[in-house]
Amino acid sequence: GESVGLHLPTLSVQEGDNSIINCAYSNSASDYFIWYKQESGKGPQFIIDIRSNMDKRQGQRVTVLLNKTVKHLSLQIAATQPGDSAVYFCAENEQVPSGGGADGLTFGKGTHLIIQP
Amino acid sequence: NAGVTQTPKFRILKIGQSMTLQCTQDMNHNYMYWYRQDPGMGLKLIYYSVGAGITDKGEVPNGYNVSRSTTEDFPLRLELAAPSQTSVYFCASKYRNTEAFFGQGTRLTVV
Numbered sequence: 001g002e003s004v005g006l007h008l009p010t011l012s013v014q015e016g017d018n019s020i021i022n023c024a025y026s027n028s029a030s031d032y033f034i035w036y037k038q039e040s041g042k043g044p045q046f047i048i049d050i051r052s053n054m055d056k057r058q059g060q061r062v063t064v065l066l067n068k069t070v071k072h073l074s075l076q077i078a079a080t081q082p083g084d085s086a087v088y089f090c091a092e093n094e095q096v097p098s099g100g101g102a103d104g105l106t107f108g109k110g111t112h113l114i115i116q117p
Numbered sequence: 118n119a120g121v122t123q124t125p126k127f128r129i130l131k132i133g134q135s136m137t138l139q140c141t142q143d144m145n146h147n148y149m150y151w152y153r154q155d156p157g158m159g160l161k162l163i164y165y166s167v168g169a170g171i172t173d174k175g176e177v178p179n180g181y182n183v184s185r186s187t188t189e190d191f192p193l194r195l196e197l198a199a200p201s202q203t204s205v206y207f208c209a210s211k212y213r214n215t216e217a218f219f220g221q222g223t224r225l226t227v228v
Contacts, residue, residue: 009157034216043121043207043219044160089159093214102167104150104175105209105217107159 023073023090032093123220130198140208149191
């Protein structure tokens with residue numbers, strides 16, 4: 001199974017409301033997590049990251065929360081705008097399968113955020 | 118900085134044909150990655166490289182090959198294209214334990 005997953009494939013919110021996108025991870029050794037936004041036809045774009053020595057980090061209109069006890073990550077978007085419509089992926093940074101010490105990102109399936117006018 | 122540049126943006130291949138997807142980055146990142154993204158799915162790691170001359174397999178390497186002769190370039194080679202390789206391919210680069218920067222993707226269809 002996937003080590004990183006998202007609870008809901010689609011999230012529909014009213015413009016101006018806050019959005020909360022959730023993510024569960026299974027690798028307790030992961031110490032770095034990233035949220036990406038992917039608009040249609042484009043590559044993933046970095047939004048915000050958090051390291052395991054923190055439980056909250058804020059950016060511009062976005063907040064990431066990390067709960068290591070239950071291995072849960074969430075992305076909160078304040079005052080959702082039409083431009084926020086996209087697929088959101090959480091990713092955990094962990095060692096790649098070769099075991100050579102290199103790290104790479106493991107992605108969940110994504111949540112499609114739909115903004116209702 | 119152009120960031121991560123992928124070419125071509127679109128390609129249609131016939132079964133059994135070969136092609137190379139190009140990826141170059143100008144951020145002097147030592148780590149580079151190739152992912153594929155199937156419809157409605159997340160990204161799966163095909164191959165990665167931690168520096169020039171070093172490459173290794175990811176989760177789904179079968180049917181692909183890579184090389185890393187320079188820090189900037191990380192081409193992905195498909196030798197005998199199969200319909201199962203129809204996907205969107207993303208190249209990414211980063212430093213160790215930092216966020217990855219992605220290219221715009223190559224949409225490949227094998228018919």
